[in-house]
Amino acid sequence: MTSQRTGAPDSAIPTSRRGSVALGVTAGLIGWLAFVEVTSGILQGYYVPLISDVVKHLGIHDADYNWFEAAQLLVSALVVPVLAKLGDMFGHKRILLIATVLTALSTWALAFAGNFTTFLIAFALQGFYVVWLPLEVALIFDRGRRTGTAASQTRKAAGLLVVALEAGAIVGAIGAGLLFEAFAQNVTLTLIVPAIAVTLVFFAILFGVPESQPAPGVRRLDGVGFSILTLGLLLITSGLTFLRINGVGTWWVWVLIAAGILTFIPFGRYELKQKDPAIDLRVLRRPNMWPVQLTAGLIGISLLGAQAPLSTFAGTDPVNGYGLGLSAGQRSILIGAYLISMIVGALLFPLLSRLASPRGALIVASFLVAIGYLLFLPFHLETWQVFTNMAIAGLGSGALVGALPAAAAAAAPRGQTGVATALTNTTKTIGGSFASAVFGVVLLAGAATVTTTAASLFGYMLVWTICGLGALVAAVLLFFVPKLAFADADPATEAHDPGTTDGDADAGTDAAAAESQVI
The missing domain is CATH 1.20.1250.20 (MFS general substrate transporter like domains)
Structure with a gap:
């Protein structure tokens, strides 16, 4: 070119x-x-x-x-x-x-x-x-x-x-x-x-x-594959929604979730036989792809699931022994500060990627989210403490919101960029749905001692622990990504990238090269 x-x-x-x-x-x-x-x-x-x-x-x-x-x-x-x-x-x-x-x-x-x-x-x-x-x-x-x-x-x-x-x-x-x-x-x-x-x-x-310029060659939409995928996602997300509404004691909610998970067994078997699958599992299992997708799901726990608990904690009357007692306007300022920290994180990520590496920047961002939420466990009694914790988590979250789909795009072969980036959103959504359901349940565990409408401190502690540990696991998983992953490719390589969805040779070459750079 x-x-x-x-x-x-x-x-x-x-x-x-x-x-x-x-x-x-x-x-x-x-x-x-x-x-x-x-x-x-x-x-x-x-x-x-x-x-x-x-x-x-x-x-x-x-x-x-x-x-x-x-x-x-x-x-x-x-x-x-x-x-x-x-x-x-x-x-x-x-x-x-x-x-x-x-x-x-x-x-x-x-x-x-x-x-x-x-x-x-x-x-x-x-x-x-x-x-x-x-x-x-x-x-x-x-x-x-x-x-x-x-x-x-x-x-x-x-x-x-x-x-x-x-x-x-x-x-x-x-x-x-x-x-x-x-x-x-x-x-x-x-x-x-x-x-x-x-x-x-x-x-x-x-x-x-x-x-954009679609990859050359005849493509087809894998209707059967997407139907099975849709069914699985429908069962899982519906089950998580009803779990939040009906509670953990509703047996059929767990049946829905289990059925959705089991659906991915026939989905995987069918997709591996397709020349142009809905989701190319061969690409998904590459060492520069699967940690990114799992990270998106784990970060979705805090990114989509923790904001409501943080808002209610900030508004809880301190007469309960915890909470900040902030008004609606004051809570809006706190949330606004969190969003600003996300903006700062998004702007700093490309700079950190140049100074270290894209993989290193992703790891640092995940650790920031983990540190921010785990700091809530000892430090949550003062407004400045909550603000500091949210700011640290916001820096990492802001970096990851844009960095994860960008990393998935860099890891995908030509012709699968959109699907790869979209999967980070899907896994993030599933993580957020899981978190919303679980957090809704754990916040009802125990009872406040003074005001009947307040959730328990134990519930909030559990929320922060789940968010922090989820981000910590994500940071560890990213160490399995090849060191030089997500770097710019040689234009000549890009020009000859076949972009095939059945490119076992292409996947094998990438994987072999990646393994030599792992950790």
Whole structure:
């Protein structure tokens, strides 16, 4: 492959020059995608301050709102792998546009929903936006692949996208309350605002984002494989949702979870026989891939499951012997500080990757999450202690949000970038679902001695322990990744990467090279 500007082979371009060329290719792309992620953050932060008002608007109970979140989590877990595969087959921009249209329609439907059922369906379908980040990472990686700087440029870009995401979450959380008051507490008018934002995203992608280049050759969608995968994920995520609602004493909940896990046995046997499988298990078992996917699931425990317990702990009256007794406004400031620490972590990760190595940076980030949550065990009585712990965990979490899909993209062969990045989201979602279910149960273990609505201190201790140990296990698993994994590839190698999904020889070569660099 040759440089479009110089006509010289890319491999002949100095590394520093290749980096600048790649930046020139992707700078505009990152800008448009950053707008997409700002909107994604708005969607994640906008509805939380309005929960009580939405509940009143629909005439339902507070506990019913949990069904909205559970349904959206379920939909996102099911559709992300399929959409990512379609992106690998037909172009990531095309599927990104389709996901945006579905998200926009559902967001507009939310604004005009007047009952529980309509709002539930619309909120669930809004979960299509979760595929945005994996598809964006795949698009960026595809652009960088042409200059041999795909891995490093994707890490930088993913960090910027996470900054945009968290900034959007802050804007959404603050803006929702302000707009609700400005619109005289009109729920419909307030909910129209994110619908307008998602609509604008469609045009930003349509006119500002170039299409990726799908791998050559005839591809097909493994319908049977995805059906089995969907069934397994449906059983597991449904079981975890009902576990949180019905409690550990409900026997059929455990049957659902067990059935979902067992489904992966026939799924694995079937996929290994396919030329173009839904999930290429041969790629998944590579030493530079499986630790990344497991890390995503383990980090999902704290990233998606621990925020609600931290908020309720901060609001618990200290008369119970623990808790900070913070008001809603003060808790918002604390959460905002946590999000800012995530932004800092996302910005520092590419720098740490250059100073050490991408693998080393991932390990450090995982250890930061572990340290942050384990520090809660001795230090949780003062506001500054909780703030410090959350800031440390936030630095690691912010780095990992963008770094894990970028690492998965770097580890995947051509033609499987979207699926690999999407799997980090799916495993993270499963980890978060597990955490939400378990944390909901453990926080009811024991009883507060003064106020009946407060959870027990033992429950909070257990939550922090699970989060800390999960991140610690993730850090240890990452030591099994080859030392030089996720580094930039030689453009000549990229040009000759067959991108086959049945490439046993390709996988074997990569694995053999990787083994020589392990630990």
